[in-house]
Amino acid sequence: MSQAQAIDGRQDFIITKGKQKAHLKCDADSIAGCVSQRACVYCGARVVLNPITDAIHLVHGPIGCSAYTWDIRGSLSSGEELFRNSFSTDLREQDVIFGGEKKLTAAIDQLAAKYHPKLIFVYSTCIVGVIGDDLEAVCRTAAKRHGIEVIPVQSSGFIGNKSAGYRAACDALFRLIEPENRELVGKDKSINYLGDFNLAGEAWIIRDYLRQMGVTVNVVLTGDATYADLKKATRASVNIIQCAGSMHYLAGRMEETYGIPYMQVSFLGLEDTSESLRRIAAVIGDSEVVARTEALIAREMSHTAPVIEGYRQKLAGKKAAVYVGGGFKAISLIKQFRELSIEVVMIGTQTGRQEEYDTINDLASDGTVILDDANPSELERFMTDQEADLLVGGVKERPLAYKLGKAFIDHNHDRKHPLSGYVGAINFAKEVYTTVCSPVWKYVRAGGEGHE
């Protein structure tokens, strides 16, 4: 147990399964001085929209915000690469004093002339909210002038956290997908796949499974999507959503406005993947699709299951700590670790929602620590107290895990290997094996200093 004291007000955000009845507090502002691991509204919006490959992503704000989010996700594209640039109005002192609208207009004009995009997203950052630039008006005028879409993303940084950014991104998407011809809405037999950002080609993997099942994907939001794809988004008859944190809100609005129903899926781990594919087949409701789905699952499972079993034998009995961005990922990880006979002893998220924490609580074993918006000091304490062998987390958590002599799984936007579907399940198991069973721990655990 560490000597550091707990911070007032954090108690409500941490529970131990089986010991307390009370609900975990979540979805609140971070407490000042807590060294929260959370990102800002703009960042949340940017990660959702960034994978749209042929769009210009223009950050209206100071340089840092743009520098830190350049090529922010390992999203892959099958065509355009425009999205991998970071454009910024690079606001300076004089812009803060006199306003940045003129500069923004000029920036849009220059980019339109240089790249001829069909779509420009203009992101608002903290100070734009304060200096009061009228993004709507600038974008509207510029759109008219260039005959393209220029969509403002209201992601001023202090109005909440990453979740608020997801909402701002969804608002922008909702605007973008508005159909010209309402008659085509919901008329296609295809489905939309929401909440996959095509990290390391994950959306391609799922698209291929669905193709094998006889199900057509209309558009993925937003992995490897283009302007033209998104414009026909409302034609699909069903939305399936994976990363609920970022896309739940959009799916809800699409149902409300266009009557497109949605269902939640997860392609993390064998169990979730098979179950999700079956549910999609059932919704499509075509017996041939159902048959093809069963065949696909049988085929994939026949070569995946033995591999996973091999890893399970090596890993059984280890203990995992999980600290990830959203609740959906956390839930899937509990199940995925079970497939490897690894128990999750600590689990938390940056922006999980109440329903998700309820599910986590149901799934977790007694004694598991569940926490929202954790800070390094808490991660350290619970990883140590709960005797975790490994941590799943993002880039910032990695060095802490290593310093504590714990194995680490990268579950971040930057990773270069897919974790979705059957192949992803193998990659995941392999990564756990790679980090837990590395020979280096033998030397490290024998002690640091003074043990030569």
Next chain:
Amino acid sequence: MSDKALYRDVNENPCHMCMPMGGILPIKGVEGGMVVIHGSQGCSTYMRRYISEHFSEPIDVGSSSLNEKGTVYGGEKNLKQALDNIRKVYNPKLIGVLTTCLAETIGEDINRMADEYLVERQISDLTIVPVSTPGYGGTQAEGYFLTVREIVARLAQPTPKHNKVNVIVPNISPADIREIKRLLDLMGVEYTLCPDFSDTLDRPYLEHYSKMAPGGTKLEDIKAMPGALATIELGATIGDEYSPGQFLLDKYGVPLYTVPIPIGIKNCDTFFRAIKEITGKALPDSVRTERGRLLDAMVDSHKYNFAGRSVIFGEAELVYAVSQLCIENGVYPAVVATGGAGGKLAELLHPMVKECPEPVKVLPESDFSEIREKSSSAGVNIAIGHSEGRYLTEHENIPLVRIGFPVHDRVGGQRILSVGYTGTTLLLDRITNTLLESKYRTYREDMYNLYYKEDSGGLSATKDEVNSDGLHCMS
């Protein structure tokens, strides 16, 4: 030389970061130092991530997590709460409070808040160093130096003369800092090196982890800086208003020696000459041998290096020193770029680039879109700078020698050694070997395409000329 407007409407792929980012590093380089970023939560998270990737170290940085209310009514309550919580968990000796765009735009008076806080809480064993670092006010390099200056200004006390030399270092790697310390120790020079993140941001694996990394410049030593023999500041490019050495000179009359980072034979010599002038201590034999080995390496590789045409980018101070190294070795720069105004960089480079046989583009306030365009048209075949230069590799096939901050797509950013005669030798080898590697990678194919293929028009004078650069003079 500098041929561009300094104010642009759109930055395409930034070559620099924001001011508070740079401020974090020096605070992590003083004993018991902890940081609070006064602004919205996101800023600190970004910065932690970048720093953490570069150093592979946990980087704890507090944030006052300003929300809507704080933005409208002022963030004083948030900031004080942040200070309370940081003290509780980390028990620091010094807290640097860095502002952000947001805090500055709403006009937060952090000096007053910090003073009041100490009185209200009746604390006497904590130093708070407020630094005004609006993200839009400058680059991370300016944030870095300004923060060092404020730390020194806040702590320094009138002190009787003593034998130490103040050494102010820019954002170089922990390995570089250790090398400078090794050399000073070898020479028997007593010094206060500030900031010293050689241990705090490059921690050994220990059996027990502590939240506050041991190491860093001692607060006592910083207090006594006004009594030093002189200050050596590795900050040739920085403006006086950011210079800690200038502060010590103006306020306490400590003589100031401004020298470039000791990278390259000339810059190393300048560094040691300054030490000799201050302390009377000459190069020890062992260091003289290191110098000789560097000269030997320069001769060994000179023909390979002459085939290099470089683009050098990053923080002005490093860019300046690396440019000198490249010019010394014939890896003549075609493009020298920095994301910010670059202080005195352009002015200092002016006489140097005149020595170069081909024109050199000096680009302050640049971005990677421009760097790419200029490098491509100048036929650059090697890039030297931080990780974002991978953009040049991906799009223009220009290999990148990684140096500076951040290095986030390779391991070991904290261990890259480039200073002193030995460090320079290592850096020069990295450059030479990168040139050799790309030459050998394409050599067979190039020759085939040039001289064998029917439609190659092989032996025309122009092709010959284009290629002669890399290939002919090496046989």
